[in-house]
Amino acid sequence: xxxxxxxxxxxxxxxxxxxxxxxxxxxxxxxxxxxxxxxxxxxxxxxxxxxxxxxxxxxxxxxxxxxxxxxxxxxxxxxxxxxxxxxxxxxxxxxxxxxxxxxxxxxxxxx
Amino acid sequence: xxxxxxxxxxxxxxxxxxxxxxxxxxxxxxxxxxxxxxxxxxxxxxxxxxxxxxxxxxxxxxxxxxxxxxxxxxxxxxxxxxxxxxxxxxxxxxxxxxxxxxxxxxxxxxxxxxxxxxxxxxxxxxxxxxxxxxxxxxxxxxxxxxxxxxxxxx
Numbered sequence: 001x002x003x004x005x006x007x008x009x010x011x012x013x014x015x016x017x018x019x020x021x022x023x024x025x026x027x028x029x030x031x032x033x034x035x036x037x038x039x040x041x042x043x044x045x046x047x048x049x050x051x052x053x054x055x056x057x058x059x060x061x062x063x064x065x066x067x068x069x070x071x072x073x074x075x076x077x078x079x080x081x082x083x084x085x086x087x088x089x090x091x092x093x094x095x096x097x098x099x100x101x102x103x104x105x106x107x108x109x110x111x
Numbered sequence: 112x113x114x115x116x117x118x119x120x121x122x123x124x125x126x127x128x129x130x131x132x133x134x135x136x137x138x139x140x141x142x143x144x145x146x147x148x149x150x151x152x153x154x155x156x157x158x159x160x161x162x163x164x165x166x167x168x169x170x171x172x173x174x175x176x177x178x179x180x181x182x183x184x185x186x187x188x189x190x191x192x193x194x195x196x197x198x199x200x201x202x203x204x205x206x207x208x209x210x211x212x213x214x215x216x217x218x219x220x221x222x223x224x225x226x227x228x229x230x231x232x233x234x235x236x237x238x239x240x241x242x243x244x245x246x247x248x249x250x251x252x253x254x255x256x257x258x259x260x261x262x263x264x265x
Contacts, residue, residue, distance in 0.1 A: 036127035042198045045191035052132045080187045108120035
């Protein structure tokens with residue numbers, strides 16, 4: 001069977017529900033908030049992200065580790081003067097995954 | 112993947128799109144720092160032409176490095192966020208400033224050689240030429256700083 005000349009796997013992809021395109025890693029509420037914050041900037045300090053997302057240091061560390069493992073977030077450690085600081089940024093893969101996740105959410109929200 | 116209702120999707124979208132970590136103060140810091148880098152580089156190029164071969168040249172170069180380092184330190188201390196695309200815009204501005212600096216040095220050297228050939232040796236460049244040189248060198252970074260400050264850099 002075909003629709004508008006589309007057949008086989010293309011048809012399946014076209015008709016798949018948007019929930020199948022939600023990203024498992026980003027779907028968790030705290031991780032979605034972290035990625036949403038990082039999507040707005042080139043790089044942000046760990047403490048600023050923690051305050052914005054309103055979680056503890058340990059929760060943020062754990063969630064960032066998951067995102068880092070998925071290749072979505074890059075962690076950079078450095079110093080400002082003598083103070084150690086940790087910087088977080090979204091990778092290209094992470095940004096693409098977030099964009100796709102938002103598109104799927106919008107599609108579901110509009111359904 | 113677990114099911115998600117349209118209402119839940121709307122709530123998550125609202126939460127994701129409602130965050131605002133990149134504030135005006137961060138853009139101001141990075142815009143000002145980029146502007147300051149441009150001005151310092153432009154000033155150095157202009158002043159260095161006047162101090163060419165003078166004993167103060169080393170002091171000037173040392174001071175130049177210290178001031179650039181101080182601006183970089185202030186920038187990293189004053190802001191915990193690097194606004195979106197500000198790095199790319201800053202790098203493009205820096206590339207423009209470096210290109211203008213190399214061009215300016217070549218042009219000034221050619222002018223000096225021409226003066227020597229014409230028998231007007233040892234006459235320094237007029238101040239307005241040096242001022243204009245510094246401004247041209249600084250200009251790409253001044254524009255980059257303004258774009259970063261305005262928050263629509265790309």
